[in-house]
Amino acid sequence: MPSVSMTVNGRQVSGEVEGRTLLVEFLRGPLGLTGTHVGCDTSQCGACVVHVNGQDVKSCTMLALEADGAEVRTIEGMANPDGSLGVVQQAFQDNHGLQCGYCTPGMVMTAAALLEKNPDPSEAEIRAYLEGNLCRCTGYHNIVKSIQAAAAALR
Amino acid sequence: MAKDSGIGAASKRREDVRFLSGSGKYTDDINLAGQAYACFLRSSVAHGRINAIDTAAATAMPGVVAILTAKDFEGAGGLPCGWCVTGKDGPMKEPKHPILAEGKVRHVGDPIAMVIADTKEQAQAAADAISVDIEELPAVIDMKAAIAGGPLVHEDIGTNLCYDWNFGSDKAETDAAFETAHHVTRLELTNNRLVPNAMEPRVAIGAYDRSTGEHTLYTTSQNPHVIRLLMGAFVLQIPEHKLRVVAPDVGGGFGSKIFHYAEEAACTLAAKLVNRPVKWTAERSESFVTDAHGRDHVSTIELALDAEGHFLALRTDTLANMGAYLSTFAPSVPTYLHGTLMAGNYATPLINVNVRAVFTNTVPVDAYRGAGRPEATFQLERVIDMAAREMGIDPVEIRRRNFIKPDQFPYQTPVALAYDTGNYHATMDKLVEIADIAGFAARKAESAARGKLRGLGIACYIEACGIAPSAVAGALGARAGLYESATVRVNATGSVTVLTGSHSHGQGHETTFPQVVAEMLGIDEGQVEVVHGDTGRIPFGMGTYGSRSIAVGGAALVRATEKIINKARKIAAHLMEAAEGDVEFANGTFSVKGTDKSVGWGDVCLTAYVPHNFPHETLEPGLEETAFYDPANFTFPAGAYAAEVEVDPDTGQVTLCSFAAADDFGNIINPMIVDGQVHGGIGQGVGQALLEHAVYDANGQLLSGSYMDYAMPRADDVPFYAVDHSCQTPCTHNPLGVKGCGEAGAIGTPPTIVNAVIDALADRGVKHIDMPLTPARVWAAMQG
Numbered sequence: 001m002p003s004v005s006m007t008v009n010g011r012q013v014s015g016e017v018e019g020r021t022l023l024v025e026f027l028r029g030p031l032g033l034t035g036t037h038v039g040c041d042t043s044q045c046g047a048c049v050v051h052v053n054g055q056d057v058k059s060c061t062m063l064a065l066e067a068d069g070a071e072v073r074t075i076e077g078m079a080n081p082d083g084s085l086g087v088v089q090q091a092f093q094d095n096h097g098l099q100c101g102y103c104t105p106g107m108v109m110t111a112a113a114l115l116e117k118n119p120d121p122s123e124a125e126i127r128a129y130l131e132g133n134l135c136r137c138t139g140y141h142n143i144v145k146s147i148q149a150a151a152a153a154l155r
Numbered sequence: 156m157a158k159d160s161g162i163g164a165a166s167k168r169r170e171d172v173r174f175l176s177g178s179g180k181y182t183d184d185i186n187l188a189g190q191a192y193a194c195f196l197r198s199s200v201a202h203g204r205i206n207a208i209d210t211a212a213a214t215a216m217p218g219v220v221a222i223l224t225a226k227d228f229e230g231a232g233g234l235p236c237g238w239c240v241t242g243k244d245g246p247m248k249e250p251k252h253p254i255l256a257e258g259k260v261r262h263v264g265d266p267i268a269m270v271i272a273d274t275k276e277q278a279q280a281a282a283d284a285i286s287v288d289i290e291e292l293p294a295v296i297d298m299k300a301a302i303a304g305g306p307l308v309h310e311d312i313g314t315n316l317c318y319d320w321n322f323g324s325d326k327a328e329t330d331a332a333f334e335t336a337h338h339v340t341r342l343e344l345t346n347n348r349l350v351p352n353a354m355e356p357r358v359a360i361g362a363y364d365r366s367t368g369e370h371t372l373y374t375t376s377q378n379p380h381v382i383r384l385l386m387g388a389f390v391l392q393i394p395e396h397k398l399r400v401v402a403p404d405v406g407g408g409f410g411s412k413i414f415h416y417a418e419e420a421a422c423t424l425a426a427k428l429v430n431r432p433v434k435w436t437a438e439r440s441e442s443f444v445t446d447a448h449g450r451d452h453v454s455t456i457e458l459a460l461d462a463e464g465h466f467l468a469l470r471t472d473t474l475a476n477m478g479a480y481l482s483t484f485a486p487s488v489p490t491y492l493h494g495t496l497m498a499g500n501y502a503t504p505l506i507n508v509n510v511r512a513v514f515t516n517t518v519p520v521d522a523y524r525g526a527g528r529p530e531a532t533f534q535l536e537r538v539i540d541m542a543a544r545e546m547g548i549d550p551v552e553i554r555r556r557n558f559i560k561p562d563q564f565p566y567q568t569p570v571a572l573a574y575d576t577g578n579y580h581a582t583m584d585k586l587v588e589i590a591d592i593a594g595f596a597a598r599k600a601e602s603a604a605r606g607k608l609r610g611l612g613i614a615c616y617i618e619a620c621g622i623a624p625s626a627v628a629g630a631l632g633a634r635a636g637l638y639e640s641a642t643v644r645v646n647a648t649g650s651v652t653v654l655t656g657s658h659s660h661g662q663g664h665e666t667t668f669p670q671v672v673a674e675m676l677g678i679d680e681g682q683v684e685v686v687h688g689d690t691g692r693i694p695f696g697m698g699t700y701g702s703r704s705i706a707v708g709g710a711a712l713v714r715a716t717e718k719i720i721n722k723a724r725k726i727a728a729h730l731m732e733a734a735e736g737d738v739e740f741a742n743g744t745f746s747v748k749g750t751d752k753s754v755g756w757g758d759v760c761l762t763a764y765v766p767h768n769f770p771h772e773t774l775e776p777g778l779e780e781t782a783f784y785d786p787a788n789f790t791f792p793a794g795a796y797a798a799e800v801e802v803d804p805d806t807g808q809v810t811l812c813s814f815a816a817a818d819d820f821g822n823i824i825n826p827m828i829v830d831g832q833v834h835g836g837i838g839q840g841v842g843q844a845l846l847e848h849a850v851y852d853a854n855g856q857l858l859s860g861s862y863m864d865y866a867m868p869r870a871d872d873v874p875f876y877a878v879d880h881s882c883q884t885p886c887t888h889n890p891l892g893v894k895g896c897g898e899a900g901a902i903g904t905p906p907t908i909v910n911a912v913i914d915a916l917a918d919r920g921v922k923h924i925d926m927p928l929t930p931a932r933v934w935a936a937m938q939g
């Protein structure tokens with residue numbers, strides 16, 4: 001089996017994977033990073049979003065081998081160095097931007113990527129950027145509020 | 156002033172910390188040493204006879220541990236139905252629902268064989284290699300065809316009619332009122348079939364410990380004790396003390412995770428057969444054809460009115476799809492959760508409801524957020540809107556004219572329910588204010604200037620929550636009690652562990668239940684911890700659905716905490732050498748009336764566990780109490796909703812511009828969480844009204860079987876919602892005065908939006924469009 005190595009949340013990791021192993025499977029399986037979720041099999045729900053070299057990526061849509069040598073960041077890597085919630089995470093808690101929590105890692109990673117690119121997004125821009133992320137619990141109201149609050153806190 | 160802790164405070168959710176940092180523990184995050192993986196071979200045809208299953212080649216494939224078919228489950232029972240509805244001709248027809256198909260497959264997705272292998276990929280490959288000889292039979296999908304001599308889904312029961320149920324006022328008397336009415340409005344409508352789509356797919360992991368004979372099932376369930384009871388007693392005959400069911404963090408349920416599913420029993424039994432833990436994780440496309448679907452009613456509703464628009468009588472006739480088998484609570488949804496709701500918020504004197512439940516070659520249909528109440532509300536609020544338009548009465552006014560008046564409570568409806576309290580005029584007044592209905596005409600003109608057709612829709616709803624008084628449910632055919640339980644375990648240093656039979660899968664119980672206990676004990680919320688979801692740790696409880704957790708589970712929690720306070724008061728009296736009757740308890744301190752003697756909560760708790768100075772003659776040491784609470788009645792949240800839409804006349808595209816909800820949930824424990832529950836319900840209601848539809852073709856193939864084809868609401872399909880729950884008529888029969896809020900949005904939203912679209916198109920003569928209001932349907936309706 002081919003081997004793969006990458007940096008995940010600042011740690012160098014490596015492992016053997018099958019050619020068909022998806023990045024999300026590598027993260028959830030051998031690495032035990034189960035914060036990244038799988039909600040569909042057609043690349044449409046966004047529960048699996050992580051950052052690869054700074055880009056938000058659906059980790060169910062990328063082979064682990066494609067991430068060889070990459071910098072990967074997952075929800076487990078979003079906290080502050082002291083372990084407290086990072087700004088985007090905190091905004092989600094403060095604004096009740098999650099209920100069951102299943103879509104949440106993907107939402108947070110997507111929101112963080114948006115705010116990197118666009119520090120002051122309009123409501124419409126936030127809603128449009130979330131088009132690849134499904135949430136069944138919140139009706140999106142408080143997710144959008146959370147991202148607005150995170151944007152304000154980061155500015 | 157807003158409180159910052161306890162009942163009524165917008166306490167932040169403590170569970171969020173683990174969900175936001177990726178340390179939640181969902182079922183698929185659990186991996187047991189040595190586990191094997193299961194994959195189910197499922198029927199690709201809707202109806203067929205299984206002539207032969209050849210597993211030889213598949214069994215020889217790498218990694219395959221075992222392949223199980225129906226004969227391996229011969230000793231097991233079928234998946235039981237938890238509610239028996241009795242119709243005009245006696246008890247419902249109840250065909251067997253085997254774990255794996257026995258001789259026939261009855262819907263696309265029906266499991267035929269279970270493959271267990273070392274890896275998931277090996278299990279999938281082997282499942283693909285099984286050869287099944289199926290003789291395809293004609294499928295029956297349409298309900299009308301099913302009861303008009305269509306192919307039989309179950310030959311052994313000789314009919315596709317599960318039951319024919321009539322309910323409410325005398326039929327002849329109701330019909331007579333129609334004969335003499337000034338005006339009758341009649342509407343035929345469909346309540347579209349939905350796929351629940353909790354974002355976490357279902358997962359089951361079975362494990363068996365040979366040394367103790369104990370089975371453990373980890374499963375994505377809203378009610379682990381219900382699964383333990385159904386699966387243990389009826390399917391696998393495992394005594395309850397040898398079966399533990401754990402439902403850890405669960406990623407949304409909306410009803411679809413109430414039911415006992417075949418995969419749970421299969422993994423539990425297989426773990427013993429292969430002597431390894433067995434894990435199954437649904438693919439999303441598998442969820443589409445195995446999770447119980449929701450809604451799917453076809454109804455005719457008629458409303459009789461006098462010349463002033465007062466409702467005189469209502470009659471409805473509904474066909475309700477059961478799918479191919481009876482799911483756990485399916486028969487109760489179109490009957491006791493639907494027929495009983497047909498009075499809505501109105502003082503209609505005569506109501507007759509008829510429901511025929513029908514078997515078809517489709518996925519079983521069962522409770523989905525709202526469960527029967529959205530279907531009832533949709534019929535009622537659509538026919539009222541149509542009647543108002545036909546009679547030239549304002550839609551707000553016709554509702555006000557017919558509301559049950561505040562001084563009429565308690566109000567006995569003609570459809571069994573007795574509403575304890577409510578004030579529908581107040582929520583309507585609040586709605587008129589928050590939706591700025593007065594400003595609608597100007598907004599409509601502004602839209603028109605941009606070439607858009609703007610519409611305003613109004614709808615009200617009532618729901619019956621807090622299911623249920625067990626005796627009532629039992630009399631109506633429920634095969635379970637519907638109480639709830641709580642244990643309050645006070646630790647020696649005064650912190651508290653709450654063990655609840657309710658289950659949280661997004662509702663935030665880990666935050667709200669401590670708010671209740673902390674308020675009662677006068678301690679910090681952080682001192683209270685909640686345990687749920689594990690039959691090995693919690694008292695027997697019925698779980699979470701039907702907006703029952705705070706109304707029933709919260710009431711059990713109050714009762715248990717009251718017992719704690721009573722005992723603690725006795726201990727405090729002993730410590731202060733005072734008569735128990737003189738001891739007062741406030742803000743975490745016991746004191747003797749009229750003296751300066753007091754003793755703190757912590758000292759009393761420590762004394763309970765270090766009972767050196769203790770009234771041993773009259774009390775046992777320790778401080779732990781359990782309560783079971785069986786409600787006296789349902790609770791009746793109600794509200795009034797408004798939506799404004801714009802329709803593009805060229806494309807039929809509907810844009811939801813604004814949405815306002817004025818709800819009466821009685822007392823509120825955590826307003827932030829209540830807002831969130833309403834938002835989520837509205838989101839799902841928007842999905843039903845505008846986007847979602849589980850579509851079968853005539854052969855029983857699910858055409859919208861993935862997110863490529865099934866339109867889920869996304870962030871840019873919805874606006875911000877204006878929600879208000881300041882109108883509060885507390886429930887009169889539970890100790891918290893709470894009513895429940897989980898389903899309101901999903902119930903009230905669909906008719907509100909459809910009414911808005913019809914309002915937008917009224918000038919063009921459009922009277923009704925069935926959901927979902929897709930651009931194609933709206934455009935076609937505009938063409939006449």
Ligand code: FES
Binds near residue numbers: 040043047
């Ligand atoms: S799991 Fe990756 S998009 Fe759904």
Ligand code: FES
Binds near residue numbers: 099103104354661
């Ligand atoms: S919080 Fe449950 S799916 Fe988004």
